[in-house]
Amino acid sequence: MRKKLEHWQVVTLLLMAYDFLAVVMGYFVALWIRFDCQFSEIEPSYFRTYSTTILFYAVFCIVVFYALRLYKSIWRFASYAELLRMVLATVVTGAAYVALVTVTMQRMPVSYYIFGILIQFVLTLGIRFSYRFILLMRGRKNETVVEKRVMIIGAGEAGQMILRDIKNAKELNKKVYCFIDDNKNKWGRYIDNVPVFGGRDRIMEAVEKFSIEKIYVAIPSAKPEDKREILRICNETSCELMNLPGIYQLCTGEVLVSKMKPIQIEDLLGREPIKTDMTEVFEQISGKIVLVTGVGSIGSEIARQVAAHRPKQLILLDIYENNAYDIQQELRKKYPELKLDVVIGSIRDSRKIFQVFEEFRPEIVYHTAAHKHVPLMEDSPCEAVKNNAMGIYKTAYAAMAHDCKKFVLISTDKAVNPTNIMGASKRLCEMIIQAFDAKIREGKANEIPQLFTHGILNEVVTSEEITKALKTTTTEFVAVRFGNVLGSNGSVVPFFKKQIEAGGPVTVTHPDIIRYFMTIPEAVSLVLLAGTYAKGGEIFVLDMGEPVKIDTLARNLIRLSGYTPDVDIKIEYSGLRKGEKLFEEKLMAEEGLKKTKNNLIHIGCPIPFDIEEFLKELDELLEAAYKNKEDMKERVAAIVTTYHMA
Structure with a gap:
């Protein structure tokens, strides 16, 4: 039974055929250019030398390309390594062609070799990188339709690494529109064409101006009180919030979008987490x-x-x-x-x-x-x-x-x-x-x-x-x-989450009730x-620390779930239950x-x-x-x- 060729094998055969034609046509064009683009002006001895050697040279090029794995690369991911191998292949084959023709036939014009090598390089390289270019353009076209508009809090090292990761991973379908940073020296300046819009007081303005849908908080070394304040401001928006957990990721180089975590209600508590030596x-x-x-x-x-x-x-x-x-x-x-x-x-x-x-x-x-x-x-x-x-x-x-x-x-x-x-x-x-x-x-x-x-x-x-x-x-x-x-079991938080998942309403006993x-x-x-x-x-x-109003807690949970309090999810006050008091001591x-x-x-x-x-x-x-x-x-x-x- 005849074995069916894989898709990549068909592509390889077509690419070999293309390279063969590119080499043959490239050096013909080089000879044509040498004689002022007039075919009739080409000296017969030069054309005879070209005709005698070019087919052998084209086959030689395919052998060299194969040896340098230029037919085994996945060109949708072509990078600097593939470019270097293409340069090496062109230099090796070009030098070999010069030596072969000079020794066995006659000395051809120098411009013939120069133009031939350049045209060969452009044609063979271009077909390979054009595939990635087409995919890139297609991705950008799609991005304009589905991309999420992102704001990064923190224009420091962590923020820049998040920006780089988003730009390198196009499949994330996200685009960063601005940075927010409290460092006044950075205001009005750009990081990789992304503006630093201002400090925390301009978060709401930036969200409205750039129609931000997602906020990445990348300030792992910030003071807890500053971070909580920024998170509270961000939580007032309808944006999805993601947080870089801590300085550990920055030290280990793991500042990636995949390492970002959703903001938890604990992040909004009015105090520092208890840290104890155990x-x-x-x-x-x-x-x-x-x-x-x-x-x-x-x-x-x-x-x-x-x-x-x-x-x-x-x-x-x-x-x-x-x-x-x-x-x-x-x-x-x-x-x-x-x-x-x-x-x-x-x-x-x-x-x-x-x-x-x-x-x-x-x-x-x-x-x-x-x-x-x-x-x-x-x-x-x-x-x-x-x-x-x-x-x-x-x-x-x-x-x-x-x-x-x-x-x-x-x-x-x-x-x-x-x-x-x-x-x-x-x-x-x-x-x-x-x-x-x-x-x-x-x-x-x-x-x-x-x-x-x-x-x-x-x-x-x-x-x-x-x-x-x-x-x-x-x-x-x-x-x-x-x-x-x-x-914990019996905590108000899981109870509120169930109510939010059910579409509301969220029931709070009293607008002024507080708890630690x-x-x-x-x-x-x-x-x-x-x-x-x-x-x-x-x-x-x-x-x-300071107690938390249950009403505020409920509203924060609704926002963290991607909804707007009293619009998407209603809050109802049921009154204090029997035995319940407004505050605990x-x-x-x-x-x-x-x-x-x-x-x-x-x-x-x-x-x-x-x-x-x-x-x-x-x-x-x-x-x-x-x-x-x-x-x-x-x-x-x-x-x-x-x-x-x-």
């Missing part, structure tokens, strides 16, 4: 047995960070198997050598909790398991108390009884002067660990009431081993209090650091603050309360919670004096 934290984790209760957004990130720093063993406990399964598979794939155990169970199950501590003997516990949804807990206050307050009571008691070294509670700013049962239950959690810490310091942990709803009293808790452990326990209890976490925000990595860094700084009984508080006024080694992390001094009375009240509260008493909020308010029921 060396001490991970030295403490390394070689330890670590338990994480609750593996939602915060718990799973804690698990990732811990797993990355060689713990002796990592145990994950959660009642929800889907979360547990997802993080289990992720960690097993990423850290195949990690000794990982995943336990399905509830922190409200006394027997299960004791079993976990008895089997694994964790040295560090990060307690993130809790009910956190404010409106749902308002409708189910007994569940908030059972899960949050009693859940930590049982877990913390088991930690003491099994000689756990550190116990870190994840708290919330909603525990400060709470107006909802969820916040009040988290304040109960803080008071529980403060009470436990005080008892440990007095050497009376064994006197802490055993508030269990399962029959383990005679089976386990009164054993000699447990009794001895409670008398000598040195567990350090600490709470970490922070605000809303961007992207932090990112998941920041929250986890704080939690891990708390374990390092812990001396016992502290409530760590993060300085989260980070700290009760009575607590005061102490500094830590990190300027952005503070310690709240515990508010004194009658620990003995508190522990007795908890016993009664537990009984009422499991009987689902309707006056649960009133009972909690009697214990948490800062709780103001809605």
Whole structure:
């Protein structure tokens, strides 16, 4: 069966035929020019020499071209390398032709050789680069129809590299129309024919003047406050925003359009990201047995960070198997050598909790398991108390009884002067660990009431081993209090994104409601650091900067999604929900603050309360919670004096 030629092979044969004709015609034209473009004036001996040698020479040229791979290049990508090879081929063949004719035939006019070589070079080179030229022109024609009009923020090295990358990659269908830079010396000047229009105050003007559709922010070395201000201005436009993540890309030469990332809502927070030295934290984790209760957004990130720093063993406990399964598979794939155990169970199950501590003997516990949804807990206050307050009571008691070294509670700013049962239950959690810490310091942990709803009293808790452990326990209890976490389960951001994807409206409870925000990595860094700084009984508080208006947050999210607030996506105000307040506080006024080694992390001094009375009240509260008493909020308010029921 006859094999069909590939397309490139057909092109090669046609190019060879063209080169053959180009050489023959080129030298004929050279001879014709030599005799003043009069064919009749050409001397017969010269024409005879041309006729005798030219066919052999043309074949020789094809052989040389083939040897120099001029028939194997992809000419749509022809570049400087192909040009050099074409020059070399022309010089070699021309020199060989001069020598051949002079030695075997006669000396031809010098102008014949000069014009012949030049015409041969132009004809053979021209056909090759004309293909790329045609594609280039076609691309430009298409570009005028579909190209995106781009503005680059930053006329420094990073901005110039982005411009170069856009120009070199025509398939991106983008064109840069202007630069913005705060350096006045650059204003009114040009970078590769692109004007530096002005400073940040002219961003809106430039967007309108040049009909900008996309903005690349290429200022990796800018101060965080300057970058945030520029991003906020850009976010007021309807343009798509892309950001160069940091100075790392500039140092490594990876300043490419492909390395640009969409602007995230975190980029618009009113403060610098928390940067912490985690060396001490991970030295403490390394070689330890670590338990994480609750593996939602915060718990799973804690698990990732811990797993990355060689713990002796990592145990994950959660009642929800889907979360547990997802993080289990992720960690097993990423850290195949990690000794990982995943336990399905509830922190409200006394027997299960004791079993976990008895089997694994964790040295560090990060307690993130809790009910956190404010409106749902308002409708189910007994569940908030059972899960949050009693859940930590049982877990913390088991930690003491099994000689756990550190116990870190994840708290919330909603525990400060709470107006909802969820916040009040988290304040109960803080008071529980403060009470436990005080008892440990007095050497009376064994006197802490055993508030269990399962029959383990005679089976386990009164054993000699447990009794001895409670008398000598040195567990350090600490709470970490922070605000809303961007992207976490229950966060307003994913909720807004779903509403935007559905076409709106975006529902904000009140135009003036404000909240403190932090990112998941920041929250986890704080939690891990708390374990390092812990001396016992502290409530760590993060300085989260200025609070963010939820209305502003919603509008920024709409813009980042490519829509215009109140035009493409409506914003509706639904009114404050039951138990919700306009602002959250980070700290009760009575607590005061102490500094830590990190300027952005503070310690709240515990508010004194009658620990003995508190522990007795908890016993009664537990009984009422499991009987689902309707006056649960009133009972909690009697214990948490800062709780103001809605």
